[in-house]
Amino acid sequence: MSMDKVTMMTLLCDFYGQLLTKRQQKFIELYYGNDYSLGEIAENYGVSRQAVYDTLKRAESTLRNYERKLGLIDKFLKQRNKLAEAARLLEEHNKNSPGRIARAREILQEILEMDRG
Amino acid sequence: MSMDKVTMMTLLCDFYGQLLTKRQQKFIELYYGNDYSLGEIAENYGVSRQAVYDTLKRAESTLRNYERKLGLIDKFLKQRNKLAEAARLLEEHNKNSPGRIARAREILQEILEMDRG
Numbered sequence: 504m505s506m507d508k509v510t511m512m513t514l515l516c517d518f519y520g521q522l523l524t525k526r527q528q529k530f531i532e533l534y535y536g537n538d539y540s541l542g543e544i545a546e547n548y549g550v551s552r553q554a555v556y557d558t559l560k561r562a563e564s565t566l567r568n569y570e571r572k573l574g575l576i577d578k579f580l581k582q583r584n585k586l587a588e589a590a591r592l593l594e595e596h597n598k599n600s601p602g603r604i605a606r607a608r609e610i611l612q613e614i615l616e617m618d619r620g
Numbered sequence: 621m622s623m624d625k626v627t628m629m630t631l632l633c634d635f636y637g638q639l640l641t642k643r644q645q646k647f648i649e650l651y652y653g654n655d656y657s658l659g660e661i662a663e664n665y666g667v668s669r670q671a672v673y674d675t676l677k678r679a680e681s682t683l684r685n686y687e688r689k690l691g692l693i694d695k696f697l698k699q700r701n702k703l704a705e706a707a708r709l710l711e712e713h714n715k716n717s718p719g720r721i722a723r724a725r726e727i728l729q730e731i732l733e734m735d736r737g
Contacts (some may be wrong), residue, residue, distance in 0.1 A: 521689040572638040577690060580730055589727040593710075604721065610706040614699050 509535050514576050515566035522569060527562035534559055584617055626652050631693050632683040640684060644679035650674055703732055 506514075507604040512535045520528055533539040533547075534555075541559075570576050590611040593604055623631075629652045637645055641658075650656040650664075651672075662669040687693050707728040710721055 518692065519690065521707070522686075537631040552624070569639075573636065575635065578734070582734065585727050585731050589724040589731075592724040592727075604710070605711040607724075610702050610709075614702050614706075617699065 512566075514561065514579075515563075515570060518576055518579075519566050519569040523562050523565060527558055530555060530558050531562055537572075583615070586611060590615065629680070629683075631696075632687060635693055636683050636686040636697075640679050640682060644675055644682075647672060647675050648679055700732070703728055707732065725731075 512531065516523075516528070516531055516535075520531070523531070530544055531543050539547075541552045541555045544555045548555070572589070590608060593608040593611065629648065633640075633645070633648055633652075637648070640648070647661055650661050651658070656664075658672045661672045665672070696729045707725060710728065712726040
């Protein structure tokens with residue numbers, strides 16, 4: 504599946520971010536989450552631009568390695584597609600059916616919302 | 621939630637087993653999956669009973685540590701409960717409604733089955 508870099512890094516961090524060092528987590532957050540440049544992070548932390556770049560590359564490689572081994576994001580995305588399909592079917596059906604289906608739809612919606620933590 | 625040891629170890633291995641050494645994975649599979657005794661594993665691998673015990677303890681501690689940091693099993697179990705509830709509601713409803721809901725139910729069932737895959 505195609506996915507932009509920021510979305511993929513966000514997912515990788517959602518799943519495996521706690522396995523990185525605090526500094527790696529922080530740099531990723533600033534670079535991918537807050538759109539800081541390498542130079543801005545370097546300046547804020549009193550390190551070279553190259554050091555920031557290396558830290559980000561190493562962190563990304565670590566995260567991808569966890570996903571290569573565990574494949575939990577791949578599984579999560581497949582489930583999410585199926586859930587979305589089920590929710591859509593129920594959504595369409597809901598117009599002329601009460602109670603129980605509506606509740607099922609709510610539950611599916613809750614699951615879709617809790618997925619991303 | 622309460623859960624027996626074997627079930628919990630199976631879940632831990634499903635999620636994080638690939639992060640263990642091959643030997644750790646094998647010993648866990650034999651001990652928890654195939655009900656081998658420590659002594660039997662020791663004999664098969666030409667090591668002491670104590671070495672088998674230590675390997676299992678270390679592996680278990682590693683797995684629990686990943687779950688403590690990432691919490692993916694906890695999240696998975698909560699989702700699973702919600703999915704099961706939604707599936708049950710749809711199941712009961714299904715008796716007097718065709719097509720679309722039945723398909724949604726199938727999808728939920730597929731998800732429930734792929735969870736442990």
